[in-house]
Amino acid sequence: MRKKLVPLFFFAIFFFAKNSYAQWEQIWSFGAGIGGVAGVNESIHQAINPQFNFSLLWLNGIARHWSLEANFGFGKISSPNQGGYSEYSTYIVPYDFQVRYSPLENSEWQPYIYAGIGALSYNVSSPPPNASPDAKLNSTTAYLPIGLGLYHPLDKNLAVEASISDNPSFSDDLNPVHDNRNDAFWGFRIGISYSFGGRSAENQETEAEFDFGSRGTSQVFGSIAFDSAKARLRQESDRLLMPVLNSLTNHPEIEIQIRAYTDNSGDFDSAMALTQDRAESIKVWLVSRGISASRVSTQGYGPHDPMVPNDSPENMLRNHRIEIVRMK
Secondary structure, three states, rough: HHHHHHHHHHHHHHEEEEEEEEOOOEEEEEEEEEEEEEOOOOOOOOEEEEEEEEEHHHHHEEEEEEEEEEEEEEEEEEOOOOOOOOOEEEEEEEEEHHHHHHOOOOOOOOOEEEEEEEEEEEEEEEEOOOOOOOOEEEEEEEOOOEEEEEEOOOOOOOOEEEEEEEEEOOOOOOOOOOOOOOOOEEEEEEEEEEEEEOOOHHHHHHOOOOOOOOOOOOEEOOOOEEEEOOEEOHHHHHHHHHHHHHHHHHOOOOOOEEEEEEEOOOOOOHHHHHHHHHHHHHHHHHHOOOOOOOHHHEOOOOOOOOOOOOOOOOHHHHOEEEEEEOHH
């Protein structure tokens, strides 16, 4: 039964990726990492051994916030000593397919959770003296990687990330002493990745450049959308910001300031904090796509400097705005 899971697993990868790619064209990322791994089994004492990992990540491959990832690695789980009761050493080669959810994709620090299914090839190089006689010392089993991590883009191409995981397996033979509970292992990893590929199909259509004008020119973006009372950019804002990104990319001498405003209906301190956070969200959006942070400054003005009197819902909405000022 378990041997049938391996081809089924790879068929699921092909089918899912093929159907997703028909709807989305996003960014691919290749990564490598190093970390530690330890067994969870019959041995009371577990050593933390090094593990190595290579990954292929399809950012937003399913939909916004949802990514696909394929991983391959190798490592060893063992007890600190060999030769004693339930003491063992097993080499493992995990390869898996994961679905990752990242709720804060436009943030400088992007936490995520993930879950998946994989195949685990293992070889018990040092079985304990009390190993079960029917144990398989060299075989392949299925396992379920579950974990959480933190992703941090350094520029348009490079990113670093760290993750921890729990990996229950479908076998009790990783440590070949049977106790009627399947073995598992946990791990942690620190890695670096390089992104390549193009923008989404929607963004590829937006190649126009934004005209910043001369130094000191201020221009209003009244339609950049955020979640209500929050600093999180909505997806429809990406299209409006693409010309700004294109111009900054093609004209590295330009520096700008992003200014955010709101109306006077709420608490003053909260309004000041919200507008500062909204300006920062736009900066993070630009920096995560390759613009140097030193070229973009931010300022939240809260209810200051309204465009029109806050005497009607329509006017209050007009005062919710973003201004971009060319500083250099």
